[in-house]
Amino acid sequence: MSYKIPMGPYHPGLEEPYKLEMICEGETVKDAELNIGFNFRGIEHLAETRNYVQVIALMERVCGICSFIHTLTLCQSMEKLAGIEAPPRAQYIRVVMAELERLHSHVLWAGIAAKLMGFKTMFMTCFALREKVMDVLQAISGNRVNYSMNHVGGVNRNIEDPLALVPMIDALEQEMMRTVIPIFTTSSTARSRCAGIGVLTHEKAVSCAVVGPTARASGIPQDLRRDAPYAAYAEMKFEVPVEQAGDVRARLFVRALEIIESCNIIRQALARMAPGEISSAPEKLVFATGTATSRVEAPRGEVMYSVSWKENSRNPARVHVRTPTYANMPAVRWMVRGARLADTPLIQASIDPCYSCTDR
Amino acid sequence: MTALDTNLDTIREKLGTAEPWVERLGTLWLNPGVARVRDAAWAMSAAGARFITITAYELPGDTGFRLEYHWDLDGRLLGIPFQIDGKTTESIVDIIDAADWIEREVHEGFAIVFTGRVYEPLMLREGEKPGVNLRVAPVQDDPASGMCGQKEVAK
Numbered sequence: 001m002s003y004k005i006p007m008g009p010y011h012p013g014l015e016e017p018y019k020l021e022m023i024c025e026g027e028t029v030k031d032a033e034l035n036i037g038f039n040f041r042g043i044e045h046l047a048e049t050r051n052y053v054q055v056i057a058l059m060e061r062v063c064g065i066c067s068f069i070h071t072l073t074l075c076q077s078m079e080k081l082a083g084i085e086a087p088p089r090a091q092y093i094r095v096v097m098a099e100l101e102r103l104h105s106h107v108l109w110a111g112i113a114a115k116l117m118g119f120k121t122m123f124m125t126c127f128a129l130r131e132k133v134m135d136v137l138q139a140i141s142g143n144r145v146n147y148s149m150n151h152v153g154g155v156n157r158n159i160e161d162p163l164a165l166v167p168m169i170d171a172l173e174q175e176m177m178r179t180v181i182p183i184f185t186t187s188s189t190a191r192s193r194c195a196g197i198g199v200l201t202h203e204k205a206v207s208c209a210v211v212g213p214t215a216r217a218s219g220i221p222q223d224l225r226r227d228a229p230y231a232a233y234a235e236m237k238f239e240v241p242v243e244q245a246g247d248v249r250a251r252l253f254v255r256a257l258e259i260i261e262s263c264n265i266i267r268q269a270l271a272r273m274a275p276g277e278i279s280s281a282p283e284k285l286v287f288a289t290g291t292a293t294s295r296v297e298a299p300r301g302e303v304m305y306s307v308s309w310k311e312n313s314r315n316p317a318r319v320h321v322r323t324p325t326y327a328n329m330p331a332v333r334w335m336v337r338g339a340r341l342a343d344t345p346l347i348q349a350s351i352d353p354c355y356s357c358t359d360r
Numbered sequence: 361m362t363a364l365d366t367n368l369d370t371i372r373e374k375l376g377t378a379e380p381w382v383e384r385l386g387t388l389w390l391n392p393g394v395a396r397v398r399d400a401a402w403a404m405s406a407a408g409a410r411f412i413t414i415t416a417y418e419l420p421g422d423t424g425f426r427l428e429y430h431w432d433l434d435g436r437l438l439g440i441p442f443q444i445d446g447k448t449t450e451s452i453v454d455i456i457d458a459a460d461w462i463e464r465e466v467h468e469g470f471a472i473v474f475t476g477r478v479y480e481p482l483m484l485r486e487g488e489k490p491g492v493n494l495r496v497a498p499v500q501d502d503p504a505s506g507m508c509g510q511k512e513v514a515k
Contacts, residue, residue: 037483044469045493080385083452209458222410227435283400291417292385293437306415307427322430322462326378352441360484 007040016355039359049318059101063357068297071150077307078152080292088152088274091232099262104133105299106255109352116346117193120190153281162270173263194249198335198347208331212301217250224297248350300324323357367407374403401452409433411458432458449476469493
């Protein structure tokens with residue numbers, strides 16, 4: 001006999017507003033339905049009432065974890081419409097910030113995943129490390145979460161002495177190599193809780209059009225930093241980790257390897273940072289009539305902004321955001337099919353969902 | 361000619377449009393001519409393109425909507441715009457699973473009906489009226505809008 005278990009929108013196993021209704025037989029999940037929208041704020045529509053300065057502050061608040069990525073993608077779209085390009089130094093600073101945000105997101109996710117595995121010590125270790133990443137972000141931007149770094153045509157704050165940040169990155173990497181990565185990749189606790197569960201097959205990953213680490217853990221080698229480089233990524237050398245198993249462990253591996261790659265990219269960007277201005281914005285910005293689109297590889301996958309403008313307007317006519325969790329979350333339905341009920345909180349967490357992004 | 365060029369030509373031929381792909385602000389655009397959106401979905405699926413999203417725009421003067429369908433093919437961003445005169449267009453969800461949520465969101469935002477599919481609420485709750493993005497947005501500092509201005513908030 002089958003029965004329905006509602007998990008969420010307020011549930012200890014899901015600490016954000018989202019509802020997973022699971023149809024179970026015994027302890028096995030046979031199917032699931034997803035309900036979102038509990039955090040819907042109508043931000044896209046609200047953006048039409050904001051001018052070209054205010055809209056950046058608004059879109060920074062689409063997501064608390066990848067706030068920099070949202071303003072970067074928006075500003076890149078608006079730069080296309082304004083016919084300007086950020087100067088080389090600003091492009092490098094954007095790379096440093098984007099990779100620090102990836103580190104922040106992946107370490108935060110590792111902590112939450114550890115908690116869901118019942119590995120509380122690891123949760124504490126990850127959150128202590130996350131503080132160190134946030135210290136670097138604060139040292140650069142002056143802020144811990146919403147960094148206010150981007151504007152149309154550049155960045156708001158310079159990195160005065162890039163090489164002074166390298167020891168902080170080295171220390172972060174050493175700590176991750178010493179604790180987080182070996183424990184996650186070799187410990188029997190992590191293996192027993194993650195291996196073979198929440199499988200998203202390659203075929204299903206393709207048909208669901210998932211993005212980011214979720215896609216790469218199912219054998220799809222896509223990464224916009226390499227495939228469609230933006231900012232200064234074309235000048236960076238890095239690997240794109242890809243796993244084939246498609247289970248929670250593969251998603252964990254991909255993120256662990258990405259942490260190392262992010263540290264490499266940050267070091268390269270700091271060492272090669274071009275001298276010069278950090279902004280090319282003219283005194284008055286003029287946007288062409290039309291639509292411009294930009295895509296960025298956020299920690300959770302591809303973010304896309306379509307921005308439409310009418311001539312002589314101070315406000316955008318339309319801002320559309322496609323966030324990575326929006327693409328990844330429907331795949332949770334396929335991941336939990338056949339899983340044990342007790343594994344479902346960890347399975348849904350394995351895509352590193354952001355409900356704030358999804359609902360906007 | 362690269363594999364990408366060949367794929368792009370194949371898509372164009374399948375849609376039966378003589379116009380070439382045009383690059384504008386980093387996106388490759390194709391005018392679909394008389395082709396239907398479902399033809400585009402089939403052609404893109406056959407080419408192995410990854411569906412990204414649909415962006416809806418309300419056209420001025422109640423003349424309808426423009427729906428821009430976006431795909432990724434080998435890292436290139438492709439866009440195909442479709443203009444709809446009324447409020448109805450065909451669903452592609454039976455061809456592309458990934459279009460499910462965005463069709464539901466466009467329906468709720470712009471009250472556009474995608475035919476050939478079943479609706480369930482996505483962002484809105486059961487019984488709420490679709491067309492959220494068509495409502496007149498309140499203007500800040502306008503007492504008539506009922507929205508608190510910055511001065512009131514500061515007080």
